[in-house]
Amino acid sequence: MRTLHQGWTLTGSEFSGVPAAVPGSVHTDLLAAGLIDDPYVDGNEEGLGWIGRTPWTYECVFTWQDTGDERADLVCEGLDTVATVLVNGVEAGRAANMHRTYRLPVKHLLREGDNTLAVRFDSVYDYADERRAEAGARPGAYAEPYQFVRKMACNFGWDWGPTLVTAGIWRPIGLDSWSGTRLAEVLPTASADGRVSVRVRVEHADAPAACEVTAEVAGVRAAVVLGPGQREAVLELRVPDAALWWPRGYGEQPLYELAVRTGEHVVRRRIGFRDVSLDGDAFRLSVNGRPVFAKGFNWIPDDCFPARVTPGRLRERLDQATGAGANLLRVWGGGVYEADAFYDLADELGLLVWQDFPFACAAYPEGEPFRAEVEAEARDNVARLMGHPSLALWCGGNENHEGYWHWGWQNELDGRDWGAGYYHELLPEVLAELDPGRPYWPGSPYSGAADVDPRRAGRGTVHIWTVWNTHDYTHYAAYTPRFVAEFGFQGPPAYATVRRASSDEPLTEDSPAQKAAGGRDKLRRGLGAHLPVPETFDDWHYYTQLNQARAVVFGVERFRSLMPYCGGAVVWQLNDCWPVTSWSAVDGDGRRKPLWYGLRRAFAPRLLTFQGQEVVAVNDTDRPWVGTVELTHVTLAGDALGKESVAVRVEPRFVAGVETALRPGPGELVVARLGEERALRYGAEDPQMGYPVADFHAHAEAVAGGFEVRVAARTIVRELALFPDRLDPAATVDEQLVTLLPGESTTFRVRSERALDPVALTTHPVLRCVNERR
Incomplete structure (x- = not known):
């Protein structure tokens, strides 16, 4: 395909001929031209609502020569959202769905030499208001009309995102010239037994003719001849001794290139051999017959302007997910079907993908034109994504059953439809036709049946938001879930991110x-009795980040201790789309919060955790964990008050609990060790522990690529944290929130290209701990 990404201009409102980037968006074009202030800085977002209510036109001139091809199609991979496409002033097609690809035949509109291509975007608010007037009002979580247009819902604002309603050519656009026959659809399914089934659909440029279609993978080839009246076929192959694809932590991720051809047209896909299944009663994913405990994150669009999310940025984010120990990402239903690069990286990294269809927190009308658009986008994206071995689960959407049952929707709807026909009929029908081998779940939270309260315990998925909204994080201990698809706690972004924004x-x-x-x-309020009352911004920033980490780690450890009854813990959320205080582990500038470091320990293959009066050993590896749990009851000074030891054997992918009679009081703690793993239980919350003022020696030394900061403790040092971004916004540190007992030491490794002040690296506010001198 010849891309048409150069020479675009943007016109709208009082602006005309503004240079435009394609792929891109109106906001980023206006920002690049200096015509608006950065919406991610201060309160600038609030003054930009007019952009989403204004018609805009993108226009370019391109040259074309007739090479004799029978067809020339304009392929629009992403138009955001209500668009009319004109070639040389003549309408070539219309769009009303951000999530679809449009292929428009345009050869009859082209002329030798210069041609004008224009894409006119109408106000998405006007469109949504018209559809709402036709279909009748529907409730939603926010006072915005996002359920009346097939567009990224969080563009309209969320409890972590700004209201920046976009327009633009957000994915590639180009001309595809061709003759004869092309592969219109290639649907590959690869199984753990080495079988590959490839369903193909062909399109003819002119009169239908016979054609041969071949498929080849790992040296194995299959062919079929389609007669003039045939447009579909299935090719079957079997690769002997195919290496299995596994999620990370369970094995390797071998990938094979599949090439499908007809004439000169070739489609190439990378596939992996694996089986995936879902036990719906227990809500437990299995890959190649082996149950997998999902240690995951929810994923939101990484920028309010998705065209800015490059493959390199996706690599950084997914590396951060795997670096924290995750094996699953849930692509949340208020965003988009992600770019191909996202799923390619997930394939390579062994990250399972739970893919929501884009429905979130609203009642959606089911009449036309909505139903046709939903079916078209579902077919488009199922066909695009189904070949990825990382794709483990399709889900109908986010919190729509929850809203219907618990947010008062039934009274508001007064019998009108709300989306159930999509989740229970249309989407499963499309999947049964195109991707029947992959599990589907109608929504989350969901208890397994349309007539059952989605909050019913014992089956399906739950979202836990009592913690954060109303309850202390210790309330996670009251839950015994099958699978937690959302839970989290807020914390502010990194200091350098706040300072920039x-x-x-x-x-x-x-x-x-x-x-x-x-x-x-x-x-x-969430700080509760856990931490001192902050007196300064620096205190508030450190304590709330620390409290976020403690809260979410508490939940993860609780849910992992319930394995295998509990099948997964998916944290809300990995990333942010802009600099904001939120539930993320990685902030809007890509900086890791203390939460990320806490989760790296909580998601580790082997975990030791106190749960009630038990020490629970969690073994998420393929080998038994054998050893002796050593428990020591000590004072803050390190004096022993009691000891216990118990031999344990923890079977692979299982847990084992050891009861203890040791009960620390204020000023005391119990230290549990099993091999290299350690867990600490304190006798009181921090303000009542009576900690001594932290006494330690800290020394920073320049090394290649940055600094090493060594800290040796003379007393207990509680939750030691180093924040080098206060000195260099680009600086990073390898560890956070380290508790040292008397006589212990640790070394932080700081990466920075600047010549930082060694003294500043070892003093307040860069180096912090709970019991520091105040």
């Missing part, structure tokens, strides 16, 4: 953007 001087608790209702109060 806010011009406040000095910074305050209100400086980081906050979109969650009552979020600032919940952050303060």
Whole structure:
């Protein structure tokens, strides 16, 4: 395909002829031209609502020569959203769905030499308002009409995202010239037994003619001849001794190139041999017959302007997910079907993908034109994504059954449809036709049946939001779930991110953007009895980041301790789309919060955790974990008050609990060790522990690529954290939140290209701990 990405201009409102980037969006074009302020800085977002209500036109001139091909199609991989496409002033087609690819035959509109291509975008608000007037009002979580247009819902604002309603050519656009026959659809399925089934559909440029279609993988070839009246066929291959694809932590990720040809047209896909299944009663995923405990993150669009998310940026984000120990990402239903590069990386990294269809937190109308658009986008994206071995689960959407049952929708709807026909009829029908071998679940949370409360315990998925909204994080211990698809706790972004995005001087608790209702109060209230009352912004920033890490780690450890009854813990959320206080482990500038480091320990293959009066050993490896649990009851000074030891054997992918009679009081703790793993239980919350003022020696030394900061403790040092981004926004550190007992030491490795002040690296506010001198 010849891309048409050069020479575009943008016209709309009082602006004309603004240079435009394609793929891109109106906001980023206006920003690049200096016509608007950065919506990610201060409160600038609030003054840009007019952009989403304004018609815009993209236009370019391109040259074309008739090479004799029978067809010339304009292929639009992403138009956002309500668009009319014109070639030389003549309408070539219309679009009303951000999630679809449009292929428009345009040869009859082209002329030798220069041609004009224009894409006119109407106000998405006007379109949505018209559809709402036709279909009748439907409830949603926010007072925006996102359920009335097939567009990324979180563009309209969310409790972590700004209201920046976009328009533009957001994915590639180009001309595809061809003759004879092309492969219109290639649907590959590869199984663990080495079988490959390839369903193909062909399209003829002119009169249908006989054609041969071949498929080849790993040296194995199959062919079929289609007669003039035939457009579909299935090719079957079997690769002997095919190496299996596994999720990370369970094996390797070998990938094979599949090439499908007809005439000169070739489609290439990378496939992996594996089987995936879902036990719906227990909600447990299995790959190649082996149950997998899902250690995962929810994934949201990594930018409000998705065209800015490059393959390199995706690599960084998915590396951060795997670096924290994750084996699954849930692509959340308020965003988009991600770019091909996302799923390619997941294939390579062994990250299972749970893919929501884009429905979130609203009642969706089911009449026309909505139903036709939903079916078209589902067919388009199922065909595009089904070959990826990482794709483990299709899901109908996010919190729509929850809304119907628990958010008062039934009274508001007064009998009108709300999307159930999509989740229980249309989507499973499309999947049964195109991708029958992959599990489907109608929504999340969902308890396994349309007539059952999605919150019913014992089956299916749950979302736990009592913690954060109303309850202390210790309330996670009250849950015994089958699978937790959402849970989380807020914390602010990194200091350097706040400093870049806010011009406040000095910074305050209100400086980081906050979109969650009552979020600032919940952050303060969430500190509860766990931590001292913050007196300065620096205290608030450290304590709320630390509290976020403790809260989510508490939940992860609880749910992992319930394995195999519990089949997964998927944290809300990995990433952010802009600099905001949120539930993310990686902030909007890509910086890892303390939560990320806490999760790296909580998601480790082997985990030791206190649960009630038990020490639970979690073994998520293929080998038994054999050893002796050593428990020591000590004072803060390290004096022993009691000891216990118990021999344990933890079977592969299983847990084992050891009861203890040791009960620490204020000023005391119990230390549990099993091999290299350690867990600590404190006798009281930090403000009641009576910690001594932290006494330690810290020394920073320049090394290749940065610094090493060694800290040797003379007393207990609680939750030691190093924040080098305060000195260099690009600096990173390899560890956070390290508790040292008397006599222990640790070394932080800081990467920075700057000549940092060694003294600043070892003093407040760069080096922090709970019991520091105040």
